[in-house]
Amino acid sequence: MSAAPARSGIRFDRVSVAYSGTVVLDALDLTVEPGEVMALLGPSGSGKTTALRAVAGFVRPVSGRVFIGERDVTGLPPHQRGIGMVVQQYALFPHLRVADNVAFGLKAQKAARAEIPGRVAEALEMVGMGEYARRYPRELSGGQQQRVAIARALAIRPGVLLLDEPLSALDAQLRSGMLAELARLHRELPDVSILYVTHDQVEALTLADRIAVMDRARLQDCGTPQELYRAPKSEFTASFVGNANLLAVTVGEAGVTFGDAELKVDTGAAGVGASATLCVRPHLVGLGDGPNSLTGKVSEVQWRGATHRLYVEVAGQPVKADLRELKAPPSIGDEVTLHFAPEDAVLLSAGVSKDG
Ligand code: ADP
Ligand code: MG
Numbered sequence: 314m315s316a317a318p319a320r321s322g323i324r325f326d327r328v329s330v331a332y333s334g335t336v337v338l339d340a341l342d343l344t345v346e347p348g349e350v351m352a353l354l355g356p357s358g359s360g361k362t363t364a365l366r367a368v369a370g371f372v373r374p375v376s377g378r379v380f381i382g383e384r385d386v387t388g389l390p391p392h393q394r395g396i397g398m399v400v401q402q403y404a405l406f407p408h409l410r411v412a413d414n415v416a417f418g419l420k421a422q423k424a425a426r427a428e429i430p431g432r433v434a435e436a437l438e439m440v441g442m443g444e445y446a447r448r449y450p451r452e453l454s455g456g457q458q459q460r461v462a463i464a465r466a467l468a469i470r471p472g473v474l475l476l477d478e479p480l481s482a483l484d485a486q487l488r489s490g491m492l493a494e495l496a497r498l499h500r501e502l503p504d505v506s507i508l509y510v511t512h513d514q515v516e517a518l519t520l521a522d523r524i525a526v527m528d529r530a531r532l533q534d535c536g537t538p539q540e541l542y543r544a545p546k547s548e549f550t551a552s553f554v555g556n557a558n559l560l561a562v563t564v565g566e567a568g569v570t571f572g573d574a575e576l577k578v579d580t581g582a583a584g585v586g587a588s589a590t591l592c593v594r595p596h597l598v599g600l601g602d603g604p605n606s607l608t609g610k611v612s613e614v615q616w617r618g619a620t621h622r623l624y625v626e627v628a629g630q631p632v633k634a635d636l637r638e639l640k641a642p643p644s645i646g647d648e649v650t651l652h653f654a655p656e657d658a659v660l661l662s663a664g665v666s667k668d669g
Pocket of ligand 2: 361362363510
């Protein structure tokens, strides 16, 4: 058997991948701890799938090493890496029954013949598909097919599970059900390390212990969902993980100036006179006067069920506010005042001082 030892993490050590001379993964350094769920989050084309395929062994890095547990697997073929993988399209063999699909990896791995039926049943039970062993893929819904694909990946008892946008082909309602299923599966298999590729921040925030944010072939940021949400290090992270107002401000003595407004915020080590970006989450902006007030004209009002989203033009920039329980929403063109608490703002990327 070539399964990875139990409790193996994943380590990228300056892994670069290029296609015909174009670098699509640039010196990725990232460690997934044993038993951890790491989401690789980023827009389309940012290199997420490439990173995953480098772990699976379907793409060879031009430089750098990939480790699974203590093992350097950079030169190993995929089937010797002890990984399970699930991709976006169900990728089940249409001519094989569910049970034979799930048995496929076990046979490839040369598992003892007598063990296979038990292992197949166990994997199907885990995803709630025990009753469907005799069906063909075409007799299953999309969600059921994806459960079978997950069972197939789990049957080999992998130390590492790679999931590439596994829910993106499903409709919204099914997706949220499957998200809960995946969370439950991970609670049942706490030793399995999971690398979960997605462009969907809700999936990343819901499932991941940590999120690695990718953009243009590079790792931009990495942290727990709370860290990235509350204290993003870059504008990219701030806008990709949650909604954000990104206000162009100038650092002052005891806060920042934004248009005519003086705002009290923690400026950390930013130098006076520097231009910087202030990140304020729309749901932390309130209507009316407060400690940090911004006055402007309403340019757009959107009703979103639980909230109203207001766009208010302040200093030439639209400030977004998500307001709950708004009995009488303002109209477009009305002048309104918004406020936020000093502790709810994060100063990002202080630039060069304007005087220097
Ligand atoms: P993501 O999964 O984040 O959407 P990918 O890792 O699939 O991004 O792709 C990263 C970049 O590499 C993209 O610009 C894509 O066009 C390119 N790419 C991916 N696979 C290949 C390939 N087999 N040949 C050439 N270019 C590729
Ligand atoms: Mg992809």
